[in-house]
Amino acid sequence: MKIGIIGYGYWGTNLVRNFSVQDGCQLAVVADSRTERLDIIKKNYPSVRTTTNADDVFNDTTIDAVVIATPVFTHFELAKKALEHDKHVLVEKPITSSSAEAQTLIDLSVKKNKVLMVDHTFLYTGAVQKMKQLVDSGDIGKVNYFDSTRINLGLFQQDVNVLWDLAPHDISILTYLINEKPVSINATGISHTKNEIENIAYMTVNFQSDLVAHFNCSWSSPVKIRMTLVGGDKKMIVFNDMEPTEKVKVYDTGYSVKTMEEKQRLLIDYRAGDIFIPKLQTSEALSLMAKDFISAITKGTKPVSDCYLGLEVVKILEGAQKSIKQKGKEILL
C-alpha cells in the first residue's frame, strides 16, 4: 500500500516521521506548496517523492491512501478530490469546517467504499484508552458529568477561534467515551482583539439524560492547565495531562441519592475512598493512529477515530459557534 501526505507543516512533520516507518505501507510522496519544506523531505527521506502540486498525488493511480495535514478550510476540497480519485483518506482534526461538508465526505466515502478517518490523536493515548476502558467496563458507573479545562498562553489563531483550535481534543474524548448523543449546546466567548475571533470561550453540552459536559478554553492563561474530570456515580476520574506520569487518577468516590419518603427529604450518602493511579500504555499515540488507519484499509477494521466521530465533533463546534453569536442561547443539534 502506497501513501501520499499533503501538507508538510508542524503536524505534517510528525505524520511523515510516523508513516515512513510503519509496517504494511510505503510513504511514496509528500506534497507541499513550499519548496523549502520539500527540501527537508529530500534530505531526510531521499526515497520519498516530493511535489508542489497536490493533484500529482491524486492523479497517481499507484497511491492508495492520502493523508491531509493542511489548514482546516482546505480539508473539504482536498479530501473530496482524494475520495473522487478512489483514495482512502485520513484528515487532520477537525475533519472539515462544517458538518454539511463532513456529511458530504462521509456519503462519498460510503459510495466509493473507501476509508475516511480523522486524526483525533488524543484518542490513542494511554490515558484516553484507559478512561474508555473504565467507562465501558461499568467501573465508574453512570457518567454524570464531563468537565474539561484546556487553557494556556497560546498562539492567537487568525482564522479559527479558541474553541475550534483547542476543544476538538476534548470533544473527541467526550464523543469517544460517551455513547449518548448530545441534544443542545450553550456557549459564550470573548475576543480581546479587533478581529472578533474569540480567545476565551466556555461551552456547555447538554444531553437527554442528566449528563452535562462543560469546556473551558483559553489562549490567555498564564498557567497551562489540561484537566478533565469524568464523574460517575460509582467512581470519578481526574485526567491531568500536565502530570508527567500520573495522568489518570481514579477516585473510589461517589454519592448516592435517596429520598426519605417520610419527610420528603433527600439523603445523600457520600463516600471518599481509595485512589488508584493505573500504569498507562506509553506507545506514541500518533503511531497507533497510523496503524489504525492502515488496518482499516488492509483489514477492514473500524477505526477508533472514524469519520462519524469526526462529524460529531464538528457538529458540536458548529453549535457552539452559533450559540456564541446568539449570546449563549441554547442551540439544538
Next chain:
Amino acid sequence: MKIGIIGYGYWGTNLVRNFSVQDGCQLAVVADSRTERLDIIKKNYPSVRTTTNADDVFNDTTIDAVVIATPVFTHFELAKKALEHDKHVLVEKPITSSSAEAQTLIDLSVKKNKVLMVDHTFLYTGAVQKMKQLVDSGDIGKVNYFDSTRINLGLFQQDVNVLWDLAPHDISILTYLINEKPVSINATGISHTKNEIENIAYMTVNFQSDLVAHFNCSWSSPVKIRMTLVGGDKKMIVFNDMEPTEKVKVYDTGYSVKTMEEKQRLLIDYRAGDIFIPKLQTSEALSLMAKDFISAITKGTKPVSDCYLGLEVVKILEGAQKSIKQKGKEILL
C-alpha cells in the same frame, strides 16, 4: 457598644468567638431556638446572656448592633426587624434571597441611618486584599477576564443550589475587584437529584467592556479546587486557595495586540516573564471583618463588605438562576 448575635450554628460559632474578644464592643446576648446550642454558650461564655427568642434581642434597647447568622431565607425578616428597632446590622452572606429584599433593607438602613453590612469574609483575607491592591494600583493593567473554579465533594444543600452555596465567595471577590458593573448573565446547571436543585453549575457574567467573568461550581468533584485567575493586559494573577502559603502568584505575563495595517493581519506579542509570590497578611479574616463592622458603627467608616456589594452579589445570583431556568439564555441585569 453592645452586640447581639442571632443564630449559633456552624458559622455563628466563629462569629461568637470573634466578637467576644473584639475591642470596642461587648457581646451581650446570643439567640438560638435550640437550647442545646445555648448550653454551649452558657458553659464557655458565662457572662453572655442567651435566649431562644430573637425578639428579646430586638426589644433590648441596650443592644446597639445585631449579627444575623441564620438560614438565608430568614435574613430579610430578621434584618428588617433589627433595623426597625434601630440596630446596626451585620448579615451572613448572601444578604437576602432576592435583590428586592436587599434593596428594601438598604433603603431602610439609609432611612434609619444605621450600618447595614454583609459578611463576605473572603474579602478580608490577605489573598483578596493583595489582589485588590494589585488591581487598584494598575499593576496588572486592564482586567480582561476573571475565571473561578470552586469544586469539591460537598454537602448537597436542601434549599439552595450550588451557585447560591458556593459562588457568593467568588462573586463578592469579582464585585470587590472590578469597578465596572455587569450587564448580563448566562448560566447552565444540572441536578443529579430529584429535587431539581442544581449540584453543578456554570455561569458567565458579561460586561460592557471586553471583560468576561466565568464561574464553575460543583458539589460533585472528587478533587477540591479553589482557583481564580484574574487576567490583566500587563500581568495576570493566579489565586490558588488550596496552597498553604503560596496562594497568590503574579505572572509578569501578557500579550499586546497590534494590527499590521499593510496585511490587515493581527500581531500578538507574547511575553512570559518573572513570577512573584507576595507574602500575604495572615490575620484572621473574620476578625478583620468584625473590626470593620465595629469601625463602621463607631467611626462611620465605609465597610469593605457593605450592603451595596451584598446587593450586587444577589443580583448576579438571581440572574444566574433565571438563566438556568431559561436554558442558558442571556439575562440582562
Next chain:
Amino acid sequence: MKIGIIGYGYWGTNLVRNFSVQDGCQLAVVADSRTERLDIIKKNYPSVRTTTNADDVFNDTTIDAVVIATPVFTHFELAKKALEHDKHVLVEKPITSSSAEAQTLIDLSVKKNKVLMVDHTFLYTGAVQKMKQLVDSGDIGKVNYFDSTRINLGLFQQDVNVLWDLAPHDISILTYLINEKPVSINATGISHTKNEIENIAYMTVNFQSDLVAHFNCSWSSPVKIRMTLVGGDKKMIVFNDMEPTEKVKVYDTGYSVKTMEEKQRLLIDYRAGDIFIPKLQTSEALSLMAKDFISAITKGTKPVSDCYLGLEVVKILEGAQKSIKQKGKEILL
C-alpha cells in the same frame, strides 16, 4: 482511673483536651509551675484541680496514672518519682535525655509492674498505621531502605539540636515499621549559631541486613518538606505528610536483581506499575494514643508506643550525637 498531667505548655494543652474527654478515666489534676497557665485550666476545666507543685500529684494516692509533658531534661526525674509512687506513666517524646536513664525507668516500671509509655503520637496516625499494615502483610516485600526528610523554617531550640527536636518522629516510625535492630550510626551536622547546637543534621542508620535508613533534618529550609520513602523489593511507599489527603502512595514498582552467570554480569529487571493511594483512618492520633495508654493500664494490652520503642529512639539519637561530635565516625550501638 484518675489521671494527673504535669506540664501545661503547648503539647500539654492537647493532652488535657484529649484526656478530659476519654472514656474510662478522669482527668483529676494538672500541675504547672506557671500560675497563669493554671488559670486557663480553672476557667475551661473547672472540675480539674490545679497545683504548682508536681509532688502534689505524686503524693496523691488516688491518682493512678501520670502524664508528663515537660522539657526533655526533666523527664527522667519526674517519671522516676511517678513510678516510685506507683503511678502508671506516659512521657512525652523523647522518653529521656539518655538511654541509661530510659533503661533505669524501664527496669523500675517492670519492678513496680506499672505501664511506662512514651507519646510518639505519629505512630497512631492513619498514615503510619497503613504503612505498618503494608509492611507487616508482606505487601511491599523486604524493606531495602527508609529515607526521611523533615525540614522547614523552624524555631531554633536552645537546649537540644535539630535531631533531638525533629528526628524522634521519623526514628519512631522506622523502629515501629522495622523489626530488625540497627547496628551502627553515622551522622553529620552543622550549627550556624555560636551555641554549637546543630540546626541542620544528616544521619544514616545501618543494619546487619542490606537495609539502610537516612534522615535529613533542618530548621533552616525555606520550604516545608515532610517526606518518607520506604522501599521494598516488591513495592515502595511514599509518605508525604504535606499532602492534605493523599498522604500515602503505594507504588507497584520494584526491581529484581539477577546475576547472568555466563557473563558474570548483573541484570536488573525494572518494573514501574500502578499506584495506589489508600483511604486513611482519620481519627485524631493523640486521642488514639490516649486510648492506648488507658487500655494498657486497664486491660493490660501492649501499647504501640511502648517504653522499649522509646528506648530504641533514644539510643539512635545518642549514637547520632556521638557521631556528629566525632566528625561522622561510625558509632556501634
Next chain:
Amino acid sequence: MKIGIIGYGYWGTNLVRNFSVQDGCQLAVVADSRTERLDIIKKNYPSVRTTTNADDVFNDTTIDAVVIATPVFTHFELAKKALEHDKHVLVEKPITSSSAEAQTLIDLSVKKNKVLMVDHTFLYTGAVQKMKQLVDSGDIGKVNYFDSTRINLGLFQQDVNVLWDLAPHDISILTYLINEKPVSINATGISHTKNEIENIAYMTVNFQSDLVAHFNCSWSSPVKIRMTLVGGDKKMIVFNDMEPTEKVKVYDTGYSVKTMEEKQRLLIDYRAGDIFIPKLQTSEALSLMAKDFISAITKGTKPVSDCYLGLEVVKILEGAQKSIKQKGKEILL
C-alpha cells in the same frame, strides 16, 4: 577549526547534533568501534567522515579539537593521546576516574597550551546560570548550606556507583557556585546487588567555614526528585528541576542570629517574605557548552566548565568513595 568526536553513544548523539551546526567549527570526523553506529552518521551527516579507529582522529593533523564521549575509564588514555597530538580536548563528565589522572591531563594541557574542558552541561542551564548570578551578586548573602536530592528509578550501572553516575551534576553545581574549597567528606552507601556497587548513597561535604553540602543519590526511588536547596543568610533558593517552567524559586526568607549578652541566650529573628520566580534563559545548555568550547579555543576565553572544576568534582567523588569504604569516616581532601 575542525572537530572530531570519539564515541557515538547516547550522549555522543547529542554532541554530534550540536557540533554539526555550530558556527566557527566544522565537524569533520566521528569515531566509534561499532559500525552500526557509524552507519547512522553516514546516513544523517553524509559530509562527516567516520572511522572505527580513534587513532585516525589523533593522527589527522587537520583536526584541531577532539570531543571524547566514551565510558569514563577510557577518558584518561584518549584525552592524553589527544593532547599529545596537540589537539584541544573536551571530555564528558566526569573528566577521569581519578584525581591523579585529571591532574596529569591538566599539566599536559598547560604544557601543550591547549584547551582542556569537561562537559558539565548542567552549568550552562538557565537555572544554574541564574543561581550563579544570585550568589555572585550577594543577593542571597553568605551561603550556609547546599542540599541536593537526585533520586529516581534508574539504570543500575555496572562499572560506577550511584554517586559517580548522578552526583557529578550536583557537585559541579556546588563547585561552580561556591568559591570556597571543601576540606573533607563523609559518605555512606549501600548496594542491593551482589556486585557491591552502591545504588543508594549519601554524602556530606564539609568546609572550613560553617557551610555544609549534602547529597542524596539513589537509583531505587519510585519517585523522581531533582531538588537542590541553597540557603543563604539573606535569601534561599529552591531549584526544582522537575518543574517544567518554575525551576528556580528565590525565597526572601532568612534568619539572623544574635546573642543577648545579658542572659547569654540566643535570639533568632525569623523572616518569611516574598517569593520570586525569575524567568530563565531557555537556550539549550549543550549548545551553549559547545559555543564555550569553541570560544575558549578561538578567543582564549576561560570556559565555565573548565578542567580545574572537573578536577574538583573528581576529588570529591574520590573522597566519597574512600569514606564509603571506611564506613563513613571523614576523609580529608
